[in-house]
Every structure is written in structure tokens, then in C-alpha cells.
Amino acid sequence: MTTITMTSQRSERPPWLRNVFQRGWRMGILLLLLVASLGMAPLADAQADTDREMATAAPGISAEQWRQVRSGETGPNYRDSRFDSNYNLINASGETWRQIRNRWVSPFGLIAIGGMIVVIALFYFIVGRKHLDEPRTGRKLFRWSLLMRSLHWTVASLFIVLALTGLNLLFGKFVFRTLFGDAVWAWMISASKVLHNYLGPLFGVLLVVLLISLLKDNIPKKHDWVWFKKAGGLTGKHHPDAGFANGGEKAWYWLLATVGLVVVASGFVLDFPNYGQSRDTMQWANIIHAVGALGLTAVALGHIYIGTIGTEGSLEAMTTGYVDETWAKEHHNLWYEEVKDQAMSEEEIAALKSNSSGDASASKPS
Structure with missing residues (x-):
């Protein structure tokens, strides 16, 4: 009864008024994101200014000390604490690494992440949410098992924690310390640092398990090229x-299977420095x-946007394990043709879940 009342009240609004409200709050979100992106400019400038960063990180280093380092002089004050090491504790290769990190890597990160936020905001404001073209049928198709959903959300949660802690390690000093x-x-x-170092290996192991589990469904096919041509x-x-x-x-799967595994491998090099890798190796790994x-x-x-507020019905697949027939037909028509005979009503699903005490099936139907 509550749903009916809310629907009737919404329908009483004139279409032009609904459009005003819709565009108004979208504009508010867009302006907020644009302001946030502008605020990244001083942060990028601070990262690129290596002298300023050095003054914050190690104010005691003098020009004379750098002269000694560059000339190759070593002594008790500059010797590495590692056993049988010929490195200086302060070394020229470390300065090269710092220059690359501050002048290139940090600004790249701000541009990539800030730019993606702005693009998503503009897309949402101009195009809006992708709604289903046809009404829902109310009949559901099983898509993800409880095990796969749990694995997905665990990997996703670890990814978010690692991303936030990594951004804090890279940029946080210029924001939170101030x-x-x-x-x-x-x-x-x-x-x-503790969260990033200890959760990173766990993420790496679970990512490999997830990639192996999804390999069969992510083999590229000829129709995928047409999908990209039609955006x-x-x-x-x-x-x-x-x-x-x-x-x-x-594309997201293979990005994780290539770049993602490189990130995991380089993270292991940094996380476990007791296997003989040199300081230069760890700097490049970083x-x-x-x-x-x-x-x-x-x-x-972008993946999070499309899978949540960007596309109607997508989030349901990873929260309930089921999708509506209409969603399957519009977004995954070839798969729909294979499994359309397995569609069930919500009552049938509820009965099946109660009989099996949990998920409707232990695996994705063939």
C-alpha cells in the first residue's frame, strides 16, 4: 500500500517539474565534483615541487651531503644498515626515484582519478542512468552463486581499502597533516601502512582465485569487437x-589479469624485502x-559506476544473485537465449531458497 501511495504522488508531479528536480540535484553533484577536482590542483603542484617535498620529508639534508653522495664517498654516517651492502644510506638513485615519483607518478594519479570522476559526473549529468527499455517481467534468472558473490565483494572491499590507504600514503601528507x-x-x-602491507598479499591471492573462476566466461569472442564499436x-x-x-x-577482467597481477607482483617485491632484491629493484617496483x-x-x-547507479538492474546481480529477464535480454542476449527456460518467479525462488537453506544453487546453471 505504501508503494502505491508513493507512486501515485510521484505521478501527480508535472513532467516539467520532475525534470527540474532531476537536473537540479544532478547539477549540484556535478558542481561538487568539479570543485573537488579543482582542489586537486594545489595538491598536484605540491607533489611536483620536489624541493618543497624534500623540505617536509628530510629537512636536515644539506648540499654538502648531496655532494658526498654523488661523488661516491661513503662513511659511517651514510652507510646502509644492511649486512654486506655497498649502498649509501642517502643515495643518488633514491633521488632519481623521488623525482620520478613526484614529477610524474603523483600528478599522473591525480589527473587519472580526478579526470575519471569528472567524466563520470558529466556522463551522468548529460546522459543519465541507463534504464531498461522494456518493463520488467518479474521472472528471474540465476546469475551468480553465493560463493562467487562473496568472493567478488571480498576482493572489491580489499581493493577499496588498498586504494584508499595507497592514496593516503602517496598524497595524505599534503592534506591530513595540514x-x-x-x-x-x-x-x-x-x-x-599496516593495512596496505598486510591486506595486499591477501588481495593478491584472492584476485588469482577470482580470475581463475571467471576465466571461462571471459574468453574474447568476435561479437565483443562489435560491442566496442557500438560503445x-x-x-x-x-x-x-x-x-x-x-x-x-x-576488458576489465583482462585489465585485472594483466595490470592487476603486475601490481600484485610488484607489491610482493615491496612487501617482502628479505629475498635479496636490491634497493634499485625495490625503487622500480615502487x-x-x-x-x-x-x-x-x-x-x-567507471566499473563501480556502471555496476551500481549507472545501469538499472546491474547491482541486483551481485547482491541477490538473480537478474530480471528483461535485463538479461537487453544486456546479455546471447546468454539469455541459453538460459531463458530456467526463469523463475520470485515465489519459486523464495520456495527454492527455503528448501535449500540459502542459495538456490551451488553453481551457475549451464
Whole structure:
């Protein structure tokens, strides 16, 4: 009864008034994101200014000390604490790494992530949410098992935590230290480091398990190229053909299977420095790790948008395990043709769940 009342009240609004409200709050979100992106400019400038960063990180280093380092002089004050090491504790290769990180990697990360946020906001404001073309039938198709949903959400949660802690390690000093002071900043950076170092290996292992589990459904097919040419249905009158996974989902899968595994591997090099890798190796691993992770974070924002508020019905698949027939037919028509005979009403699903005490099936129907 409540739903009927709300629907009737909404329908009493004139169409022009609904459009005003819709565009108004979208404009508010857009302006908020644009202001946030403008606020990133000083942060990028601070990162690119290596002298300013050095003054914050290690104010005691003098020009004479750098002269000694560059000339190759070593001594008790500059010797590495590692056993049998010929490195200087302060070394020229470390300065090269810092220049690359501050002048290139950090600005790249801000541009990639901030740019993606602005693009998503503009897309949502101009195009809006992708609604289903036809009404829902009320009949559902099973898509994801409880095990796969749990694995997906665990990997996704770890990815978000690692992204936030990584961004804090890279940029947080210029934001939170200024806002909250050294005491709070010290606690934040310490917690970020511990979480990042200990959750990273767990994420790597579970990511490999997830990639192996999804491999069969993400083998590229000829129709995936057509999907990209039609921009996933943004161009043309009809949705492009798609199997269980469409072209965009396959692209995200293979990005994780390539760049994602490189990020994991470089993270292991940094996390376990007791296998004989040199300082130079770890510096390059740090650069590779940061570039890959920042790029993945930017693309992940698009994936999160499309899978949540960007497309009607998509989130239901990973929360309930089921999708409506209409959603399957419009977004994954080739898969729909394979499984359409397995569609069930919500009553049938509820009865099946109660009989099986949980999920309707232990695996995806064939």
C-alpha cells in the first residue's frame, strides 16, 4: 500500500517539474565534483615541487651531503644498515626515484582519478542512468552463486581499502597533516601502512582465485569487437550482442589479469624485502606498483559506476544473485537465449531458497 501511495504522488508531479528536480540535484553533484577536482590542483603542484617535498620529508639534508653522495664517498654516517651492502644510506638513485615519483607518478594519479570522476559526473549529468527499455517481467534468472558473490565483494572491499590507504600514503601528507597536525597524521599513516602491507598479499591471492573462476566466461569472442564499436549500446538502435560477460566486462577482467597481477607482483617485491632484491629493484617496483595501482583505481571508478547507479538492474546481480529477464535480454542476449527456460518467479525462488537453506544453487546453471 505504501508503494502505491508513493507512486501515485510521484505521478501527480508535472513532467516539467520532475525534470527540474532531476537536473537540479544532478547539477549540484556535478558542481561538487568539479570543485573537488579543482582542489586537486594545489595538491598536484605540491607533489611536483620536489624541493618543497624534500623540505617536509628530510629537512636536515644539506648540499654538502648531496655532494658526498654523488661523488661516491661513503662513511659511517651514510652507510646502509644492511649486512654486506655497498649502498649509501642517502643515495643518488633514491633521488632519481623521488623525482620520478613526484614529477610524474603523483600528478599522473591525480589527473587519472580526478579526470575519471569528472567524466563520470558529466556522463551522468548529460546522459543519465541507463534504464531498461522494456518493463520488467518479474521472472528471474540465476546469475551468480553465493560463493562467487562473496568472493567478488571480498576482493572489491580489499581493493577499496588498498586504494584508499595507497592514496593516503602517496598524497595524505599534503592534506591530513595540514588539517589535523602531526599526531593524527602519524596515526593515520601508520594505520595505512599496516593495512596496505598486510591486506595486499591477501588481495593478491584472492584476485588469482577470482580470475581463475571467471576465466571461462571471459574468453574474447568476435561479437565483443562489435560491442566496442557500438560503445556498449550507446550508439545504434539496438544493444550489441553479449554472452554471459559483455565486451566491457571482459576488458576489465583482462585489465585485472594483466595490470592487476603486475601490481600484485610488484607489491610482493615491496612487501617482502628479505629475498635479496636490491634497493634499485625495490625503487622500480615502487614506481611500477604506483602507476599500475593508480590506473586501475581510475578505471575501477567507471566499473563501480556502471555496476551500481549507472545501469538499472546491474547491482541486483551481485547482491541477490538473480537478474530480471528483461535485463538479461537487453544486456546479455546471447546468454539469455541459453538460459531463458530456467526463469523463475520470485515465489519459486523464495520456495527454492527455503528448501535449500540459502542459495538456490551451488553453481551457475549451464
